[in-house]
Amino acid sequence: xxxxxxxxxxxxxxxxxxxxxxxxxxxxxxxxxxxxxxxxxxxxxxxxxxxxxxxxxxxxxxxxxxxxxxxxxxxxxxxxxxxxxxxxxxxxxxxxxxxxxxxxxxxxxxxxxxxxxxxxxxxxxxxxxxxxxxxxxxxxxxxxxxxxxxxxxxxxxxxxxxxxxxxxxxxxxxxxxxxxxxxxxxxxxxxxxxxxxxxxxxxxxxxxxxxxxxxxxxxxxxxxxxxxxxxxxxxxxxxxxxxxxxxxxxxxxxxxxxxxx
Numbered sequence: 001x002x003x004x005x006x007x008x009x010x011x012x013x014x015x016x017x018x019x020x021x022x023x024x025x026x027x028x029x030x031x032x033x034x035x036x037x038x039x040x041x042x043x044x045x046x047x048x049x050x051x052x053x054x055x056x057x058x059x060x061x062x063x064x065x066x067x068x069x070x071x072x073x074x075x076x077x078x079x080x081x082x083x084x085x086x087x088x089x090x091x092x093x094x095x096x097x098x099x100x101x102x103x104x105x106x107x108x109x110x111x112x113x114x115x116x117x118x119x120x121x122x123x124x125x126x127x128x129x130x131x132x133x134x135x136x137x138x139x140x141x142x143x144x145x146x147x148x149x150x151x152x153x154x155x156x157x158x159x160x161x162x163x164x165x166x167x168x169x170x171x172x173x174x175x176x177x178x179x180x181x182x183x184x185x186x187x188x189x190x191x192x193x194x195x196x197x198x199x200x201x202x203x204x205x206x207x208x209x210x211x212x213x214x215x216x217x218x219x220x221x222x223x224x225x226x227x228x229x230x231x232x233x234x235x236x237x238x239x240x241x242x243x244x245x246x247x248x249x250x251x252x253x254x255x256x257x258x259x260x261x
Contacts, residue, residue, distance in 0.1 A: 003020065003021075003022060003023075004020065004021045004023075004029065004031070004032065005020050005021075005032065005035060006018065006019055006020065006032050006035040006036045006039060007020065007039075008039045008042070008043060010043075010046065010048055010049060012198075012201060013048060013049065013050035013051065013201040014049075014050065014051050014052075014053060014197055014198075014201050015043045015046070015048075015049045015051070015052045015053065016052075016053045016054075016055060017036060017039060017040065017043070017052060017053070017054045017055070018055055018056070018057050019032060019036070019054075019055070019056045019057065019061075019062050020056070020057035020058075021066065022057065022058060024063065024066055024068070025056075025060045025062075025063035025107070025108055026056035026057060026058075026060055026061065026062045026063060026113075027062065027063045027064050027065060027066040027067070027112075028062060028064070028065055028066060028087075028090075028112050029065075029066035029069055030066075030069065030083060030086055030087065032066075033086050033087045033089070033090040034086050034090075036090045036093075036094075037086070037089045037090045037093050040052075040090070040093040040094055040097060041093065043097075044093075044097055044098055044099075047260070049099055050099060050100075050200075050201050050205050050208070050260070051099060051100050051101070051102060051197060051200050051201050051208075052097055052099055052100070052101045052102070053101075053102045053103075053104050053193075053197060054094070054101065054102070054103050054104065054116055054117075054120055055103075055104040055105075055106075056106070056107070056113075059106060059107050060106060060107025060108045061103070061104070061105045061106055061107055061108060061109045061113050061116075061117070061129070062108070062109065062110070062112060062113030062116055063107075063108040063110050063111075063113060064108075064110040064111030064112045064113055064134070065087070065111055065112040067138070087112075088143070088145070091115055091116070091119050091143075091145065091146070092145070094116065094119040094120065095119040095145075095149070098209060098213075099205075099208070099209060099212075100121050100122065100200060100208050100209070100212050101119070101120040101121045101122070102120055102121065102122040102123070102124065102196075102197065102200070103116060103117040103120040103122070103123045103124070104124060104193050105117060105123060105124065105125040105126065105129045105131075105171075105180065106125070106126040106128065106129055106186075106189060107126075107128070107129060107130070108129075108130055108132075109125075109129055109130065109131045109132075110130075110131070110132045110133070110134060111132070111133055111134060111135065111142075114131060114132070114133050114146065114150070115143065115145075115146040115149075117179075117180075118146060118149035118150050118153060119149060121212055122181055122200075123179065123180040123181055124180060124181060124182045124183075124184065124192075124193055124196055125171045125174060125175070125180040125182070125183050125184070126171065126183070126184060126185075126186045126189040127171050127172075127183055127184065127185050127186045127189075128171065128186045129170075129171040129174070129180075129183075130168050130169070130170065130171075131168065131169040131170075131171075131173075131174050131179065132162075132166065132167065132168045132169065133146075133162050133163055133166065134166045135163065135166065136163065136164065136165075136166040137166050142163055147159060147163070150162070150179075152219060152221075153178060153179060154177045154178050154179050158177050171183045182196065202255070202256075202258070203258065204237070204240075204242040204243075204246060204256070204258040204260075205242070205258060205260035206236060206237050206240050206242055206260060206261075207237050207242070209233075210233035210234060210236070210237055213229070213230075213233055214230045214233060214234075217229065217230055218230075240261060241259065241261045242256075242258045242259060242260065242261060245257060245258060245259075246258070
């Protein structure tokens with residue numbers, strides 16, 4: 001049985017989407033893209049999920065797309081169209097995921113790995129993580145949607161440097177440019193990510209979902225924000241049982257028990 005796969009696990013409100021291709025440092029092949037799309041669709045409908053964490057199995061995040069299958073699956077027009085439809089579907093689903101998303105980055109975050117990270121709302125990296133978009137070394141152009149997402153994160157000037165130089169960036173350089181939100185020591189990476197994730201999962205689900213959606217509305221450069229939707233999201237939080245629980249917990253000096261209602 002092949003060990004190349006994408007799996008999902010859910011525990012305490014946190015779902016993990018795990019890319020596992022050990023022979024190629026978790027490079028994503030076409031079958032994995034389809035598996036991930038199916039899992040993302042299922043997780044989006046799962047009421048248990050408050051946060052989605054995207055990670056690679058083992059010591060690395062995602063080293064890119066699996067180039068070894070390009071000749072067979074990405075060389076002729078019809079095959080290219082099919083490949084792009086399946087692969088792009090995974091990224092757009094992750095970008096549109098209704099709950100907050102976090103990229104847990106260790107080892108290599110290259111090419112398609114950078115696309116996954118940019119599609120997420122939050123990014124935390126291990127001290128030994130390395131980032132790169134090597135498209136210029138392969139004679140291809142990076143995907144337009146990935147470029148758009150990266151521009152929103154670090155700005156156009158920095159994205160030009162990333163793409164034109166195709167060089168590798170350290171975790172500290174990624175932090176300095178705003179590509180990641182936090183960098184954790186490699187020795188305590190697991191514990192630091194767990195604490196970061198647990199803190200998010202304990203927050204009010206309606207509030208975190210509303211915050212994600214409202215920021216996305218105002219950050220989208222292609223259209224004006226839906227102010228009516230944003231007002232409705234804010235009002236729904238104020239009308240929720242979680243708002244009552246949050247007020248009471250604050251006054252009683254205890255941790256709130258939010259139910260997403």
